[in-house]
Amino acid sequence: MRRQLVIGNWKMNGSSASSSNLLSELLVGLNAGRVDAAEMAVCVPYVYLSAAADAIKGSSLKLGAQNVSQFDSGAYTGEVSPSMLADLGCHYVLVGHSERRSLFGESSQIVAEKFVAAQASGLTPVLCVGETLEEREAGSTLAVVESQIAAVIESVGPEGLLNSVIAYEPVWAIGTGLTATPEQAQEVHQYIRRCLGEAGEKICILYGGSVKASSAGELFAQADIDGGLVGGASLQGEEFLAIGQAAK
């Protein structure tokens, strides 16, 4: 059976105080056994990673970053390398989030380089893929998602995806309050598994896009959905814990 995983993406939100309060709230809930079936992780802004690593030490909560450089060291002003993230205690790192692709011009080739660099430093990359509304309306959802994954397969082969997580996040559902129906999400998740052949049966594939406690149960009950990547709702401790509880 594949593991269940719920990852929070805090994006560029919060302060030292609010991050610390949110982590405390999550730790109280997790230590009380509120979430039993899913591993829980939070992708925190770079500047709060170190404090977060200290705060969650010894707990079941895992730490992740939201982005990473494809280079490991050198003259790349403003960048953060995979080995730096590993050094801080990060377990996961998002690569290819749609906001990185659309706002910061990250091509599928760059995303593949980040994926490879993250794995080389012992991090587990969370490869984000998904179609825009125009692409869905044009009937090219499956082709878009396949080509985003193919860019990574070209570098590492399907087996190379085994030490990773894939997050299917329709762009039109991210931060919009619109959620893919369980059937829409299941169709894409099943297709992704087929594209990956044997490896596809073992890979953890998350759904992301305006997931809330009220929608998580039905989404996570789909055969090929192994949990969620959660943006806005992960900023509220109770709501995020309730999403974690929805994983069975």
Ligand code: PEP
């Ligand atoms: C995300 O940032 O990956 C995301 C899914 O955001 P939201 O849950 O707010 O749509």
